[in-house]
Amino acid sequence: MEHGGAAAVVTLRGEAELVRRAGDLIASARTEYLCGATDLVTWSAGTNAVFNDGRRPRLRPGPDGLAMRKVYTRQALGDPESERRLARIAASGAQVRISSAPLAREAIVIDGRVAILAGSEARGARTYTVISEPVVVEGVRSLLYAAWEAADDLADCLGAPAARPPVLGEESRAVLAALAAGLTDEAAARRLGMSLRTYRRRVAALMAELGATSRFQAGVLSRRAG
Amino acid sequence: MEHGGAAAVVTLRGEAELVRRAGDLIASARTEYLCGATDLVTWSAGTNAVFNDGRRPRLRPGPDGLAMRKVYTRQALGDPESERRLARIAASGAQVRISSAPLAREAIVIDGRVAILAGSEARGARTYTVISEPVVVEGVRSLLYAAWEAADDLADCLGAPAARPPVLGEESRAVLAALAAGLTDEAAARRLGMSLRTYRRRVAALMAELGATSRFQAGVLSRRAG
DNA sequence: GCCGGGGTGGCACGTTGCTGCCAGCCCGCG
DNA sequence: CGCGGGCTGGCAGCAACGTGCCACCCCGGC
Numbered sequence: 001m002e003h004g005g006a007a008a009v010v011t012l013r014g015e016a017e018l019v020r021r022a023g024d025l026i027a028s029a030r031t032e033y034l035c036g037a038t039d040l041v042t043w044s045a046g047t048n049a050v051f052n053d054g055r056r057p058r059l060r061p062g063p064d065g066l067a068m069r070k071v072y073t074r075q076a077l078g079d080p081e082s083e084r085r086l087a088r089i090a091a092s093g094a095q096v097r098i099s100s101a102p103l104a105r106e107a108i109v110i111d112g113r114v115a116i117l118a119g120s121e122a123r124g125a126r127t128y129t130v131i132s133e134p135v136v137v138e139g140v141r142s143l144l145y146a147a148w149e150a151a152d153d154l155a156d157c158l159g160a161p162a163a164r165p166p167v168l169g170e171e172s173r174a175v176l177a178a179l180a181a182g183l184t185d186e187a188a189a190r191r192l193g194m195s196l197r198t199y200r201r202r203v204a205a206l207m208a209e210l211g212a213t214s215r216f217q218a219g220v221l222s223r224r225a226g
Numbered sequence: 227m228e229h230g231g232a233a234a235v236v237t238l239r240g241e242a243e244l245v246r247r248a249g250d251l252i253a254s255a256r257t258e259y260l261c262g263a264t265d266l267v268t269w270s271a272g273t274n275a276v277f278n279d280g281r282r283p284r285l286r287p288g289p290d291g292l293a294m295r296k297v298y299t300r301q302a303l304g305d306p307e308s309e310r311r312l313a314r315i316a317a318s319g320a321q322v323r324i325s326s327a328p329l330a331r332e333a334i335v336i337d338g339r340v341a342i343l344a345g346s347e348a349r350g351a352r353t354y355t356v357i358s359e360p361v362v363v364e365g366v367r368s369l370l371y372a373a374w375e376a377a378d379d380l381a382d383c384l385g386a387p388a389a390r391p392p393v394l395g396e397e398s399r400a401v402l403a404a405l406a407a408g409l410t411d412e413a414a415a416r417r418l419g420m421s422l423r424t425y426r427r428r429v430a431a432l433m434a435e436l437g438a439t440s441r442f443q444a445g446v447l448s449r450r451a452g
Numbered sequence: 453g454c455c456g457g458g459g460t461g462g463c464a465c466g467t468t469g470c471t472g473c474c475a476g477c478c479c480g481c482g
Numbered sequence: 483c484g485c486g487g488g489c490t491g492g493c494a495g496c497a498a499c500g501t502g503c504c505a506c507c508c509c510g511g512c
Contacts (some may be wrong), residue, residue, distance in 0.1 A: 009234060009362065011361065018253075018415065050378070063415065064252060085386040099376070101373070101375035101376065102367070103375075105364055105367075107369065115365075119360075119364070127361065129359070129361040129362060129365075133235055134345075135343055135345040138304065138343075138345070138367065139333055139343035139366065142331040142333075143262070143329070143372075145328070145374075146325060146329055146332070146369075146373045148327075148328035149326075149327035149374065150326065150372075155333060178403075180443055180446045181441070181443065182438055182439035182440045183440070184440070184497090189447055196462090197460075197461055197463090197501095198461070199400040200501085201459095201501095204500070213408035214229055214405070214408045214409070214410070214468095216424065216441040216442065216443065216444055216445040217406055217408035217445060217448040219444065219448075220446070220448065221308075222445075222446065223450065224449065326490095389512070410467095421492080422490050423490075423492070426469070426470065426471085427471095427489095429469090429470090430471080
């Protein structure tokens with residue numbers, strides 16, 4: 001049972017063609033605009049061009065409005081400039097979240113009807129694949145939505161001192177594991193073969209690195225970082 | 227630029243056809259078999275039939291072996307029977323993780339070359355869409371891999387008393403928020419308008435519900451549950 | 453050798469978190 | 483009305499956590 005609707009899978013080259021061929025599609029979002037990317041680079045040129053063309057949809061958080069959901073990775077929080085842009089996006093009514101898992105390929109799903117996947121660069125122009133085959137769109141949407149669900153709200157990530165997780169050493173990981181196992185300090189220190197005093201020093205250093213003021217918060221933040 | 231390779235997107239009806247038409251494909255996995263589903267129901271009949279046909283690949287955890295990665299949701303931990311089956315899968319060399327986000331549609335990606343997405347049931351037979359278009363496969367793989375990355379190892383979820391998160395009340399959420407904000411008990415109790423004693427009672431109840439023995443662990447578990 | 457720096461462990465003390473006990477309060481029930 | 487049950491808050495005592503201080507190493511430089 002081959003699928004062949006000529007328009008089921010279409011590959012476009014470059015943002016210009018994306019805007020020309022799929023601009024109407026993108027601007028026609030009515031219920032949900034779900035978008036995932038590692039940072040702000042990929043879609044910015046293409047889709048901003050579409051929306052700035054005087055057809056930016058009104059974002060209403062209400063039940064019948066368009067839900068604009070964007071997931072990025074921590075790389076989108078890299079520099080203050082990107083952070084500001086993200087904050088601006090969020091202020092404009094979009095829901096922005098930060099995923100701690102990598103999103104290697106950018107993806108958009110519009111109203112559960114159309115998916116757009118970015119390919120790699122080829123001859124200077126990025127390719128975009130527009131999919132309208134329902135099963136594929138639904139599959140992509142469910143996966144992208146899972147990433148959305150698993151991600152943190154931008155607001156919870158902005159002030160975090162550990163926006164860039166500091167790549168902990170081997171010992172820190174062991175301490176973290178002991179903490180996460182629910183051991184008391186005494187038991188943990190014995191297991192790790194260090195004195196109670198030193199163990200507590202390690203914990204204090206970890207908490208400082210995470211920016212936590214209580215152990216509960218440290219647990220939450222440690223999981224956010226992985 | 228239409229895509230047409232006749233085999234780029236093929237939809238199959240029912241597990242029998244899946245095995246007949248895509249069995250070789252599934253059994254030919256060499257480097258990575260990445261699979262996501264809400265529970266053990268969907269793929270079991272189809273892919274088990276393929277593998278039990280004497281072509282189960284050898285799972286080697288080494289660098290050149292086949293990495294069999296499976297992500298399920300907490301629903302796969304529903305009953306002890308499913309738990310045992312999951313443990314058996316893990317024991318056979320597959321890496322099994324539990325995602326706290328919903329995976330509405332089942333998906334497989336094989337060696338980064340082929341994706342198979344499950345559709346909804348139609349006339350008693352579930353449909354399976356086999357995709358070999360590289361951009362689409364890569365997009366699906368990156369999303370599925372993100373779900374894999376964000377998920378917890380099965381071992382960390384098996385003993386958890388809160389495998390089924392108990393749908394906390396409004397007040398419990400407020401307590402959790404106060405804890406996650408890093409407040410001291412005193413400050414949190416003031417903010418929530420209750421006495422220190424009562425606040426600590428709430429915290430103790432929460433920790434019991436989560437099965438945590440330390441606040442750090444409670445923080446970790448609370449985030450695992452959402 | 454001596455010296456200084458960095459990491460460690462012991463000790464003491466203060467803070468925070470945990471819980472058993474009891475008194476009070478509100479409610480529904482007989 | 484009395485009575486019991488459930489929830490609350492205060493108190494006390496204990497366990498756990500956090501940290502400043504100091505003595506003790508181990509090392510590398512002078």
